[in-house]
Each structure stands twice: as C-alpha cells, then as structure tokens.
Amino acid sequence: MTMHPLERRDIPAATVTRLPIYLRSLQDLASRGVTGVSSDELAAAAGVRSTQLRKDLSHLGSHGVRGVGYDVGHLTAQLAHALGVTRIWPVAIVGMGNLGRALAAYSGFATEGFDVVAVLDRDPTIVGERVGELTVLPMTALPRLVEERGIAIGVLATSPSGAQEATDALVAAGVEAILTFAPVALTVPPTVSVRRVDLATELHVLAFLRQPDAGVIPSSRGTTRAGSTKVGRAG
C-alpha cells in the first residue's frame, strides 16, 4: 500500500488539537537551552502519554532518531509548518467588553504567531476608545480591514445576543475562521470554521466532577447501562 513520498497526509482532529501544546512545550524547552528531547520527556511536559505523543507526531512523518530522541529545533520547525504558524496571522477582535479588552491585551497570542491588528465594536459610544495601542473601530470598517490587512481569523467576544450579528459581519467581510466566546450556536456557511470556548461550560464540567453523586437521577424508569464516568481528570 506504500505510495509515493511527499504524499498529502490527513491529520486526525484529536491530534491537531494537541499539536499546539507540543509546539509550546518545545518552545519552552528551547528557551531553556535544551536541544534534544525524548518522547517521554516531551510528553511529560505536554501532559500526555509518550505513546500518544509519538502516534501524534507520526502523522507529520518521522523526525526523531531512534535511540536518541528529537531535535528540539527541527521538531519545532516541523510542528510550526504543519500548523501553519510559519507566518504571522493577523487577527481582529469583535466586541470590546471586559473579555474583549483582556483578549486584546493578552500577550499569549503574540508569542504564538498571532497579531491582533484590529479591535471593533458595534456600540458607537465605545468606538474611538483606545485599547492598548489600538483604537476601537466601527463594524463598518470590517470589510476594508479584512482585505487590506489580510485578516483570516476573527475573535468574537460580544454578548450572546450580538454574536450572530457580529458573525454575519465577519463572514460577509470574508473571514473564514472564527473563535467565539459567546455561549450560543452560530450559523455560518459550511466553508467557515468555528471554534467555541465556553467558560461557563468548563466550570459546569468541574462542578459535575465534584458532585458526590454525579449523574444520579432521582425519579425515572428503568434501563441501566454500562459506560464510563471520568471526565478530564489530570494526574
């Protein structure tokens, strides 16, 4: 079944969500002067099992040396390439409430290859305010911004009620990837990628895990079933 090299590879979704963590762990190692690392060490730093790390990396091709480990610089470059962070991605943030302002000031984006080049809000009383080094722009500025600055990713930090409207504006302006913090389902064309970060949901899951009788339902009818219990426990 082996075919030509340079073949296009499909990377499993679950793997893709972990690659950024490996990348950051590698950057951390590099900043401490480490030049080589084993899968055991890197896995420990990233918080996964070494076998999963190796399986994940195998989707990018073989870049380790058996008996030795991985070259930090080389693997970093490979991960950055696979993730597409060999370039800087300009990002626009829509919604300048508390969360939007914090995200605009969040230094983590910059160090990971993302540059917040514009912040916007639909509220005219907020437009014109300064947020860090940026001035809050009106939503009408979006189409031109997307074109001129090459913005491909939008971050949504609006209220839930304003989320769909802001989404439509982003999509109309040509943005095809949206990270939303609004706890609502967004309707977008199939070509647009959406990822949602839901802060309250995360707390809910933790609350569930802390429930002594998690999942017990007081009044109901039969049918017992087997299944799992644990959710996101770290050790």
Added chain:
Amino acid sequence: MTMHPLERRDIPAATVTRLPIYLRSLQDLASRGVTGVSSDELAAAAGVRSTQLRKDLSHLGSHGVRGVGYDVGHLTAQLAHALGVTRIWPVAIVGMGNLGRALAAYSGFATEGFDVVAVLDRDPTIVGERVGELTVLPMTALPRLVEERGIAIGVLATSPSGAQEATDALVAAGVEAILTFAPVALTVPPTVSVRRVDLATELHVLAFLRQPDAGVIPSSRGTTRAGSTKVGRAG
C-alpha cells in the same frame, strides 16, 4: 437487562461536556416564554444533531414525551440536577492580570450558578486593589477562604511561570477542581480535576484549518494512511 430504577448512572465524558450547552439553550428558550421543545429544535439551538442530543439525554433517563417533545422546565431541572448546579458554587480566581480581571467581571459565571467570591494574587503591589466589588487578597488568605466560604473550584489566570505554584497553593488549601488558562501542564494529585482552556491553541487549530495545504509535510519518507481531515467545522 433492566434493573431497578433509581440506579446510579454513568454519564460518558463526551456527553457531560455537552450538557451545559443544552442547559443554557433551555434557559434561553424559557426566557423567551417557550415551554415545550422537540429534540430537533433544541439540537439546532445547541449546535448538535438531534440524534446526538437524544442519545445524550438518554443517559439522564427518559424525560421527553414521544410524539410531543420535552417540557422546557422539567428538562432544565433534570439537567441542572445532573450537573450539580442546583446550588451556587463559590469560586476563587487566582491571578489578577488582564485575564483575571476580565474573568472576575464576566457576568456569564453568575448567570450559570457560579459566584466569584474571592480574587487573589501573589504580587503584593496588586493585593489590596479593588476588582469590581472584591478586594484582591494575598495567597496566604487561601486556606481560610476555602474553608469558610466552601470554595470547591479555583480558576487559574496567572502567568505560565506562576501556574504550578498557584496550583500547589490551591490544592494545599483543599480545592479539588481547577480551571486553568495557563498554557502549561499542571501537576496535581489524582483526586484533583483540572480543565484547561488554551486560547492560543484554539487559534492554532483555526490557523491549521485555514492552511490550504494543511498537514502536508515537505520532506519525509513513505507510508500513506487513511484517516480524517476535518477538525471542528460548523455548518
């Protein structure tokens, strides 16, 4: 295989992460005066397929009426009970930088059954400042706070370098559930639950999806494989 009612149920991890979304969708419906809903409608509001919604709800027991749908109030109560949000969960936030302050001000927590009762920071120049209605406390206040206020959930909004230290303090004080925004793996006892929200990771995944040649590796040897490609695409 049917056993007694009132049996303890194990809820799959994947289901648990969706239950809060259903709960919020239901609350939204209720706020608009809707009293009944079908699985199709609720699934659309939550952004999942109706068959998945029904499968998820089946783990809580049967609470719908065939041919009719679900009673919004009853299902809301069942979900709230399963998730353990029939009570208010006091929460402490550690790390009062930009993100910490935004989280402290985030109204979404309050409406979902969580109450930020304390904010802390290890930096003495920040301790004593006011954040909303709270005063920033020193880390030394943690043990007493946890005991007196019954804090079971800690939110970590520190810098990556301070995350483990803050984690240790939370664990030592008796907190057994931590939501962290620091992009590092935390070491905790096995009894402690950790969930991580990684903002840069989410952007990375989006960047990957926008890569036209996502996942293609330039120089490597053979072995092609079948697999999936898509990651978190919404439609």
Added chain:
DNA sequence: AGGGGTTTGTGAAGAATTGCACAAAGTCTG
C-alpha cells in the same frame, strides 16, 4: 565489527464516540 542498550515508529487491539434505523409511545383527526 559486533553486541548491548535505548528510543522511535507503527500495526493491531481495545475503548469510546457518533450516527443509523427503527420500534415504541404518544397525540390528533375524523
């Protein structure tokens, strides 16, 4: 050059999750 020790890469097994198809159970109409 050969042998021992180490660590990667990966088939294959196992577990978990999702999606399908349909019976079961209810409402509504005539």
Added chain:
DNA sequence: CAGACTTTGTGCAATTCTTCACAAACCCCT
C-alpha cells in the same frame, strides 16, 4: 376508537481515538 402522524429512546454498526506491544533503527562501548 381506529388509523395516520409525530417524535422519542435505543440496539447496533461504523467511525474515531487511545493504548499496547514490539520490530526497526540508532548510539556507544569494547
């Protein structure tokens, strides 16, 4: 009250993800 219609709940199949087990590949030492 029978039959048409609707919508839930679920066994089963398909897919995806994780873990195991081990051969392959490399270094180092003698």
